[in-house]
Amino acid sequence: MTAFADRLLAATDAHGPLCVGIDPHAGRIPDLFGGDTPDGLENWGLAMVEAAAGRAGVIKPQSAFFERHGWQGMRALTRILEAAREAGLIVLMDAKRGDIGSTAEGYVSAFLAQDAPFPCDALTINPYMGLDTIEPHVAAAEANGKGVIVLARTSNPGSADFQSRNLEGAPLFERVVEALGPAMGRLKGESGWSGLMLVTGATGPDEARRLRMLAPDALFLVPGYGAQGAGASEALAGFQQRGNRLTGGVVSASRSVSFPPEALNADSLDDWRTAVTAAINAAQADLFSAAGG
Template sequence: MALNNFADRLIEAIEDKKNPAIVGLDPDFSKIPGLLKKKHSTKHGKTFEAVALTTFDFNSQIIEAVKKIVPAVKLQAAFYEQYGWWGVWAMEETAKAAAAAKLVVLIDGKRNDIGNTSQAYADGFLGKVDVFGEKKRSFDADALTVNAYLGSDSVMPFTKVCKEDGSGIFVLVKTSNPSSSELQDLEVNGKKVYEIMAENVNKWGQEVIGERGYSSVGAVVGATFPEQAKALRKLMPKAIFLVPGYGAQGGGADDVVPCFNEDGRGAIVNSSRGIIFAYQNKGNDEKFALFAKEAAEQMKEDLNASLKKAGIHL
């Protein structure tokens, strides 16, 4: 990964593909086509190794299918880590494959802690780690999702790595799940908790603003809350929004428009199940990658149409 600004790289990739949509590689093993499972379990048995090889095979074909359409992919760490060492191997190899395909790589791990533990997360996912006195990268990741509930001192190690290694983070601000309001919508001194977090994101990102005017400290803002997104866009004018909740969670193309600035920048919209498992609605698992490609193209068209209708052009 080149040592430049993450936000600049991401915007360049979006402009190159003329597409703010990204694909979530959330390989729920129960939904991966049976033909791939049979291929690897026949050779390696019903083992964790076979699961990992099946997962990587599936991801590789999805990446090949969408690499000319989308600017980035997002790997949800839980779907890999649940399988232990072999699962982490599949995540690492998937990240390498995506990077080799010239895609921006996000890992959705929602990491955070305090002190040197937070630094270890930052170095491990985004920076470099000590290997017998030499500094080496563990993952081919450009950005990581971060839960900032522990406060500023837990975020500083991540912003430090963003500055030094050209990485990026997306801080949870207003998440797409229905019960997010139980905490995030509470009021403190006349402000919603998510508004206070937005103000912090705006502050944390000041030192890593790129040439294109956007910060490498972004925000997770769900597609399922368009009115809140409109207010958050004003509070975080220089932050790029990572927008989950599109498609399977109920958010539509029109719902994500408030996440964008008038310049057509400022947001990437994630779809996972709706793209990678699109084959399930077609009745043909042999063409799963083709159907994923078609779904990615349709999402691109839908988003651009909604943005254009709102007077926003990429």
């Protein structure tokens, strides 16, 4: 069994650091897919998987946008996850779950178990409730070759409210990362990188560099590139020079690659595909170039 970290590295080595967000925002699903309905989400998501395959190694569906449509939305999500797996894409499930032991086991069964109904390669987790709430995910990831992505320093302004405040001598988000040290070791692959990933917003490059010092082996998931305002060099602030380029995680883009203006108004699937694949290729090239190609 190949460790998740090594699979992620192979995917980004092959395609570049872009992670394509699958975020079906209300009002943005083109009519040609069926609009903002469960079927529209499914058709659009399957087309996004097809557009991403071969151009990016990693996708990140956002659960909230599917939950909007209730169980039918979750059924659409399931079919998109299955298609992504068949296409060989690595799936980072962005659901930001977190709960106590027996309940955490429920989320593990849903997302990280071998036969999980929502099949994915890694799951985002909120650390507020403490290490015992993260442990079931780490144990499952260790057993099943999966990853765990813990929120550290997020990309929104509200990250200043608690995450960046001083907890006994260091920002809370650094305390979270410190506490995750043993888990990082357990999910380390042959590449030396760990599948205990950290979320470090692209809007906080200084914090990302600081986290890289604290957690030299953790892969980063960097949101906030593109529509949220950060450029490629800020997004890669926490990456490391290895060989001839910067590496150490993925940079996610959602609106900028899935809803470019030409795609929103596309009259045909061909036009839509042309617009979206161009946006994916452009983001990948932008990041690849900033990483030193």
